[in-house]
Amino acid sequence: MASPAQPAPRGGGKRKGKAQYVPAKRARRGDGAGPRQLEPGLQGVLITCNMNERKCVEEAYSLLGEYGDDLYGPEQFTDQDQQRSGSEGEDDDAEAALKKEVGDIKASAEMRLRRFQSVESGANNVVFIRTLGIEPERLVHHILQDMHTTKKKKSRVILRMLPVSGTCKAFLEDMKKYAETFLEPWFKAPNKGTFQIVYKARNNSHVNREEVIKELAGIVGSLNSENKVDLTNPQYTVVVEIIKAVCCLSVVKDYVLFRKYNLQEVAKSTPDARPPDPKQAAQGNGEEAKLEAGDRSHQNDPAEGKNGQQVPENSEERGQAKPVSGEGEAKPELASRVAEGSESNEKNLL
DSSP states (O other): OOOOOOOOOTTOSSOOOGGGOOOOOOOOTTTTTOOSBOOTTOOEEEEEESSOHHHHHHHHHHHHHHHHHHHHOSOOOOTHHHHHHHHTTSOSSHHHHHHHHHHHHHHHHHGGGOSEEEEBOSSTTEEEEEEOSSOHHHHHHHHHHHHHHHOOOOOSSEEEEEEEOEEEESSHHHHHHHHHHHTHHHHSTTOOOEEEEEEEEESOOSSOHHHHHHHHHHHHHHHOTTOEEOSSSOSEEEEEEEETTEEEEEEESOTTTTGGGBHHHHHHSOOOSSOOOHHHHHHHHHHHHHHTHHHHTTSOOOEEOGGGOEEOSSTTSTTOOOOOOOOOSSOHHHHHHHHHHHHHTTTTOO
């Protein structure tokens, strides 16, 4: 009678499956260097470009660095780079390799302290530069003011440069809760001013444009009843930029004067302290629409037509192609003013 088969000895026989040899878990891109993608809780600068995102990031670093040093002084770094360079001449032994690895980790952590860091925006032809320790709206306004005065063209692929003072989740309730506090420095009594709301969404279809504008305008009206809608030349423009599930908010000045914060148009505009004539603005916006054609051709975004009207190019925003307004319910006078502005200023909206 045949003897039963003996089990294979441990350590011999069949090869272990590949699943047994799992490499060490890779660190997330954001570990040690801050977030690497757009998310709630960030400040920075949202930049649109004409196809070449890598060149856009290079230009953004150059511009932001130049004017950042002008406003805040040169950026301060530790001596990590010097420490790492000093170890390069050591023998390539285990101790030197360990020192180098520790230096790389410290250098990665050092990125948290840098003023500007590019992160993934979540949309084509859109770059987001995270900022730390500076005021984005002040810095971007300083850049545009200088370009408007000198008429020096300092970018080739950057189109618009919008400061982002805060980000939150792109859901209506989250946006309402966040905006109640976010808008206070500009609109809460005794502060007041005329305003308009500019809205744009990319890669997002679950947020209703009219509802967002209505709720934000209502919040502005509730902070001070003297805040009024002005669609022609407002003191403040509330910029709402939604990308996927993140809402970027900012309140900017001179939105009309600086041609919707378009660097190309500001460099071409005539040096005049007064806002441009609506007819001239319409012509300028037509040129801007051509410049941004590359941006819109590679993603399902609503097109920005002449004078700020948003024309739906796909199913994401059909039925929402009305001019940006400050519609709200905080006060009947505010709501009626918005309704009148939406009809009478449809061709002059920026």
